Amino acid sequence: MDGKKFGEGLRAEDFEAHRSHLRAVAYRMLGSLAEAEDAVQETWLRAAAADPSDVANLGGWLTTITTRTCLNALRSRATRREDPLEPPAGTARPDGRPGPEQEVEAADAVGIALLVVLDTLTPDERLAFVLHDLFALPFDEIAAILERSPASARQLASRARRRVRGTTPAAPDTSRQRKAVDAFLAATRTGDFEALVALLHPDVVLTADPAVTPTPEPVVVLGAHTVARGAMAAAGRARFTGPALLDGVVGLAMAPHGRLRLVLAFTVEPESGLITAVDVIAEPERLAALELAVA
Incomplete structure (x- = not known):
């Protein structure tokens, strides 16, 4: 799929082929499965309204839209902190969005500690670490998303990595x-x-x-x-x-x-x-x- 042009517009089936990857990126960026689903849906709306005739790498293009959407959400969160409401365990969501049990499964798969440390990073640090260390995106592509230099993107990821690993030596046993x-x-x-x-x-x-x-x-x-x-x-x-x-x-x-x-x-x-x-x-x-x- 990647490598061809999309002059006839983005088809839903082409987008769906990338949905799970986009959700994984958005979840690690935002720490909430419900918010990640919202970011992926926003990606679809933006991509469907755009002209993809010059797109040669659909996956990369969609990932860029998703991460920019998440970056805006994180920057907004940093200035206006809001904690999402959590329905009781076992409560079905009438809108079909992820419920508590799905959120738990996602958190377990990624790791609670990693999500907590990611939440302490600046939005730019989080994006650089997630895209490079967790999804192996090159720094020149990350730099383009952040509108920084590749060296700056590399430094952001390095700072984030030190926070994830911690500086206090682990106990001997x-x-x-x-x-x-x-x-x-x-x-x-x-x-x-x-x-x-x-x-x-x-x-x-x-x-x-x-x-x-x-x-x-x-x-x-x-x-x-x-x-x-x-x-x-x-x-x-x-x-x-x-x-x-x-x-x-x-x-x-x-x-x-x-x-x-x-x-x-x-x-x-x-x-x-x-x-x-x-x-x-x-x-x-x-x-x-x-x-x-x-x-």
């Missing part, structure tokens, strides 16, 4: 920590109370800062069964939760639509592998002080 954190998330998501209790030290302490509940003072919960019951009660939060490096230590980040809400920092006993402490952090100042990177 992350395997035991990662195993405990992954098991905690799996048990919470599936509602397996006994499995969750088995992961917790009998004297485990959970501390949640005042922004979590919210309450005037931090909430402290003691004991494996009590902590497990609390985790089960908050199981809905686990839908948009995934592993992340928190100051170099594996923990969990909850981020609906890629926008960080809270993190769970774990202390794991080296000998037994049991979780001895859970710190739930939601206060903006504390979240801002953490270096979050891809686990």
Whole structure:
């Protein structure tokens, strides 16, 4: 398909052949499947109204339209922050747009931590990193979209890459920590109370800062069964939760639509592998002080 001219206008079937790729690009740019669908639909409207007679690479042309649409959305978001409304789990959307379960699947496929870090980047950094590091687009093409030089586009991607990887060295023994954190998330998501209790030290302490509940003072919960019951009660939060490096230590980040809400920092006993402490952090100042990177 690419390499021919489209003098007769863009056909719907030609566009549909590129839809999944455009959706993948838009989702990584915007962090929301619903917003990505809107961006792809906007691409179709713009492309269908344009004259593609000089288009030799349809996929590249459509990708450029999509990324520019996303870039405008990100720049608007940076000046007027809005969080998308999320319908309850299991709620069907009458307009056929992606629902919560589809959003969860998309977030899991890309990685919650990556979406969170991407959300901290400037719009230009995010575009440069997504297009180059995730979709292997050359810097000269990225530069044309950003109206910058290729060297500038390369520098943007490099800065973004450092944020994604983090600068804090990972803890020396992350395997035991990662195993405990992954098991905690799996048990919470599936509602397996006994499995969750088995992961917790009998004297485990959970501390949640005042922004979590919210309450005037931090909430402290003691004991494996009590902590497990609390985790089960908050199981809905686990839908948009995934592993992340928190100051170099594996923990969990909850981020609906890629926008960080809270993190769970774990202390794991080296000998037994049991979780001895859970710190739930939601206060903006504390979240801002953490270096979050891809686990």
